[in-house]
Amino acid sequence: MKKLEEIVAKLSNVMVQMEDTAKDQFNLSNLTHTQMNYLETIHMLGNPNITELANILKLSKPTVKVAIDKFIEKDFVFKVQSDEDRRSAHLHLTEKGKLINQMHDFAHKRIAESFKGKLNDHETQTLIELLNKVLCK
Amino acid sequence: MKKLEEIVAKLSNVMVQMEDTAKDQFNLSNLTHTQMNYLETIHMLGNPNITELANILKLSKPTVKVAIDKFIEKDFVFKVQSDEDRRSAHLHLTEKGKLINQMHDFAHKRIAESFKGKLNDHETQTLIELLNKVLCK
DNA sequence: TGATTTAGTTAGTAATTACTAACTATATTT
DNA sequence: AAATATAGTTAGTAATTACTAACTAAATCA
Numbered sequence: 001m002k003k004l005e006e007i008v009a010k011l012s013n014v015m016v017q018m019e020d021t022a023k024d025q026f027n028l029s030n031l032t033h034t035q036m037n038y039l040e041t042i043h044m045l046g047n048p049n050i051t052e053l054a055n056i057l058k059l060s061k062p063t064v065k066v067a068i069d070k071f072i073e074k075d076f077v078f079k080v081q082s083d084e085d086r087r088s089a090h091l092h093l094t095e096k097g098k099l100i101n102q103m104h105d106f107a108h109k110r111i112a113e114s115f116k117g118k119l120n121d122h123e124t125q126t127l128i129e130l131l132n133k134v135l136c137k
Numbered sequence: 138m139k140k141l142e143e144i145v146a147k148l149s150n151v152m153v154q155m156e157d158t159a160k161d162q163f164n165l166s167n168l169t170h171t172q173m174n175y176l177e178t179i180h181m182l183g184n185p186n187i188t189e190l191a192n193i194l195k196l197s198k199p200t201v202k203v204a205i206d207k208f209i210e211k212d213f214v215f216k217v218q219s220d221e222d223r224r225s226a227h228l229h230l231t232e233k234g235k236l237i238n239q240m241h242d243f244a245h246k247r248i249a250e251s252f253k254g255k256l257n258d259h260e261t262q263t264l265i266e267l268l269n270k271v272l273c274k
Numbered sequence: 275t276g277a278t279t280t281a282g283t284t285a286g287t288a289a290t291t292a293c294t295a296a297c298t299a300t301a302t303t304t
Numbered sequence: 305a306a307a308t309a310t311a312g313t314t315a316g317t318a319a320t321t322a323c324t325a326a327c328t329a330a331a332t333c334a
Binding site for chain 1: 263
């Protein structure tokens, strides 16, 4: 029987590979890792402005501005002027921009299905319970 | 009770976060994702030459050559001329270059320990058995 | 109301990452 | 032995990613 840390290493491998495959299947191979990270962070923060996004990513505002301009040009992101503060604009993902999150969901679903395919119902239930326990704070 | 794919999503999050933390602790924050990938691939292939590395990474030879030159300058990699074919050189990781793999091992160990801390011995054993089952081919 | 802060932008610069075309030197094929 | 193929390199180019300094316009503080 293997040690848990070896299994974690293998698990990490499987997940990275599945994400890569999903990225190909969603025709997102043209996006760099950095660009994916921008779109994921915008999704995570839920329509941040440029200043908030720059703070979270620990990048300068001009850097983020340039990146966002390119996303807008490529129709991954659009801006909505704020009513409360007319200096500020909220960043939104377009349908195309949301693909990134759908891609993640797809990869996770595929992994879950692969796991279920190798266990019976009782074992699956036990795995869910144990993982739920180790992942809670 | 949550669905397995939601748990997989959470698992993915936890692993990415732990790798990021480990990267900071190993003082590797100055390396880009692309650079990490080079060093991981050299480790995985075990002293490839530039042509092999370029093929696996699906990059041109000049691109890989330039990247390797920078790694050599920064003392992450060194070259060993081949005896069989004097045109060719094998790429080796220096101690500094091997840090990347130690960093991964460290992250996996930390995750495994965190999991063990939340389960009793019997549950840990069951988790190991179930994950072993889902991760085998 | 005037001074200061904040959100975003513009301009100029630099490192990284990637490419193709053309080259040298060694190895293999005919 | 000559022709071809392979390993690596050099040079020139381009997109991406990041920075600082300096700016405009709007909001807030004193």
